Amino acid sequence: MNSIHKPTLVIDSTKVEANIRRMTKKAAQSGAIFRPHFKTHQSVEVGTIFRKFGVDKITVSSVEMAQYFANNNWGDITIAFPVNLREMDEINNIASKITLNLLAESVYTLDFLEAHLSAEVGIFIKIDVGYHRTGLNKESPEIEKMTNLLKTSKMICFLGFLTHAGHSYHARGKDEILTILESAKHQLTGLKQKYLDDFPEIIISYGDTPSCSMAEACSGFDEIRPGNFVYYDVMQYHFGSCSLNDIAVVAACPVGATHTQRNEVVIYGGAVHLSKEHIIADNGFKLFGYVVLLNEHGWSEPIPGAYLSELSQEHGIIRMPEKYLKQLNPGDLVGILPVHSCLTANLLKQQLVI
Amino acid sequence: MNSIHKPTLVIDSTKVEANIRRMTKKAAQSGAIFRPHFKTHQSVEVGTIFRKFGVDKITVSSVEMAQYFANNNWGDITIAFPVNLREMDEINNIASKITLNLLAESVYTLDFLEAHLSAEVGIFIKIDVGYHRTGLNKESPEIEKMTNLLKTSKMICFLGFLTHAGHSYHARGKDEILTILESAKHQLTGLKQKYLDDFPEIIISYGDTPSCSMAEACSGFDEIRPGNFVYYDVMQYHFGSCSLNDIAVVAACPVGATHTQRNEVVIYGGAVHLSKEHIIADNGFKLFGYVVLLNEHGWSEPIPGAYLSELSQEHGIIRMPEKYLKQLNPGDLVGILPVHSCLTANLLKQQLVI
Numbered sequence: 082m083n084s085i086h087k088p089t090l091v092i093d094s095t096k097v098e099a100n101i102r103r104m105t106k107k108a109a110q111s112g113a114i115f116r117p118h119f120k121t122h123q124s125v126e127v128g129t130i131f132r133k134f135g136v137d138k139i140t141v142s143s144v145e146m147a148q149y150f151a152n153n154n155w156g157d158i159t160i161a162f163p164v165n166l167r168e169m170d171e172i173n174n175i176a177s178k179i180t181l182n183l184l185a186e187s188v189y190t191l192d193f194l195e196a197h198l199s200a201e202v203g204i205f206i207k208i209d210v211g212y213h214r215t216g217l218n219k220e221s222p223e224i225e226k227m228t229n230l231l232k233t234s235k236m237i238c239f240l241g242f243l244t245h246a247g248h249s250y251h252a253r254g255k256d257e258i259l260t261i262l263e264s265a266k267h268q269l270t271g272l273k274q275k276y277l278d279d280f281p282e283i284i285i286s287y288g289d290t291p292s293c294s295m296a297e298a299c300s301g302f303d304e305i306r307p308g309n310f311v312y313y314d315v316m317q318y319h320f321g322s323c324s325l326n327d328i329a330v331v332a333a334c335p336v337g338a339t340h341t342q343r344n345e346v347v348i349y350g351g352a353v354h355l356s357k358e359h360i361i362a363d364n365g366f367k368l369f370g371y372v373v374l375l376n377e378h379g380w381s382e383p384i385p386g387a388y389l390s391e392l393s394q395e396h397g398i399i400r401m402p403e404k405y406l407k408q409l410n411p412g413d414l415v416g417i418l419p420v421h422s423c424l425t426a427n428l429l430k431q432q433l434v435i
Numbered sequence: 436m437n438s439i440h441k442p443t444l445v446i447d448s449t450k451v452e453a454n455i456r457r458m459t460k461k462a463a464q465s466g467a468i469f470r471p472h473f474k475t476h477q478s479v480e481v482g483t484i485f486r487k488f489g490v491d492k493i494t495v496s497s498v499e500m501a502q503y504f505a506n507n508n509w510g511d512i513t514i515a516f517p518v519n520l521r522e523m524d525e526i527n528n529i530a531s532k533i534t535l536n537l538l539a540e541s542v543y544t545l546d547f548l549e550a551h552l553s554a555e556v557g558i559f560i561k562i563d564v565g566y567h568r569t570g571l572n573k574e575s576p577e578i579e580k581m582t583n584l585l586k587t588s589k590m591i592c593f594l595g596f597l598t599h600a601g602h603s604y605h606a607r608g609k610d611e612i613l614t615i616l617e618s619a620k621h622q623l624t625g626l627k628q629k630y631l632d633d634f635p636e637i638i639i640s641y642g643d644t645p646s647c648s649m650a651e652a653c654s655g656f657d658e659i660r661p662g663n664f665v666y667y668d669v670m671q672y673h674f675g676s677c678s679l680n681d682i683a684v685v686a687a688c689p690v691g692a693t694h695t696q697r698n699e700v701v702i703y704g705g706a707v708h709l710s711k712e713h714i715i716a717d718n719g720f721k722l723f724g725y726v727v728l729l730n731e732h733g734w735s736e737p738i739p740g741a742y743l744s745e746l747s748q749e750h751g752i753i754r755m756p757e758k759y760l761k762q763l764n765p766g767d768l769v770g771i772l773p774v775h776s777c778l779t780a781n782l783l784k785q786q787l788v789i
Contacts, residue, residue, distance in 0.1 A: 086522050163765065345567075352778055357711040411547070
């Protein structure tokens, strides 16, 4: 820890391995292809741990990430984002080297791809199963128009139907999440049955950490794509997706000042390190992270009564009971369990693996 | 604009110049040193525009930023952040080359600096005038202890008292902001008077964009350090610090999908590009940015009734009336006027200056 001079992501590789092992096993028991989302860690090093568990298919959320992992020997990548038609050169370049799968939700996009692709790609039609962020309603007439085009496409191989049930992040409790999962399965299975005669190889692909973590199994889906589970975070803990002990990353931050008279610690660690993602804590206040003490093997349980209460660009403010606060001085390190590890990991370029 | 393939910060240099000109003039009329905060743009190129207006003293918020600007010929830098004692090597390195000023708010920090500095630095004592983020209350006994130490320090030159009245960001209307400014002036002036005999050269330094923008003049302060004004943003517009036309940056984002049935446009532009900073709009909903149309000279007025309503890691969701939405297709560009330009500029590495 002495090598840490500024806000740094500390990764506990034992916890990462345990998280991957658990999800790999669940996918296998469910008979589903495991295609984890790599947007959470965006790290070739963490990717190496996945390889130990036999993972060779991955999901990313941008062409840039696909390029990065394709350049690091990942040969089968799905970009789970409405394809960015302004990056055709990059897409053609990647598709000429590896198996590349894209997402579309309009005839317009398919026509554009057909006219501009120089290498073969796979396409999933994105279905909206209730999150209402992207995707087509299963009743949308656009689906029929798209599949008609895909029957004769030369450059595009139709792979099936894909969804992200992101509304699981707004669900209350396991029951509501499992209802979302069952509804998604029902909707996707219906579409698969409808188009199976014309496209005998199509699959249905599902993924989000809350439902993949809380369901005993994910059977009924051909593929699952959770991502956040590799690190988990305070938000997932609050959903019930994980225990506090499963959280595999902390942001190590130097103490800048301590203020006993207002029970506050100022840390070097702000919105540009942790992101402004927060949850509303039981007391009604905004919570930007729990506070832990770092040691040579990792970190402690959260300090009782302590939490990150405010963030500006570079500053964080920790509320902390006096008896703990008195043990801290400027220049000491504290750890922050992040609210949303995907965003924190994206921001903190410096990483330390323990 | 055709060169833009992914989320990109577009900077209107004419607006940037106008914003700098206005603030430079206000500082001069107030008889205050103008030491703008460079954390907003973090850009050597934008720094060059400041030089045209005679600026040669700057503020930054991290040792890393100080290094960056020191390496690019800026010779007088204040790091307006409680000094990070874990970066003494970097601090000594910068202080050996340029005029470097730091902030302290404890005897502990001064003792540590005195023991570890190998080059001379300036020190401001950080005063809390009501924001309660960092700094000492003007009545704190720590101030007397610190000034006593500073009388005999060999490596530290005491520069005076500095504050950031960040509570101006929570103020309602110009009157409340001007009250904050007057209160800050009163508190800092009192401290200056008290210690002027022992330290005849000390100054008082003040800075935040809302009050420096809304006050007719900043007289009474020896130095001002606003930063955000160089770009402004939707939040500052809502405070009344600027007009919509003063906002000098937009994030250009590719359209991923359009959904007429729910009046939504999905853009490639999410929390990792814009940050999760938001304001609560008049209708009670979260607003992550206004939407503009880009053209070769810059961008349009905000599209009436359109706003960025939701952000996930890479996706943004725009709510937009049908008549405007129908003119957009996947692969087109839209512009987002950011809620907090400092965070958006920090995230978007790709920039285009027009």
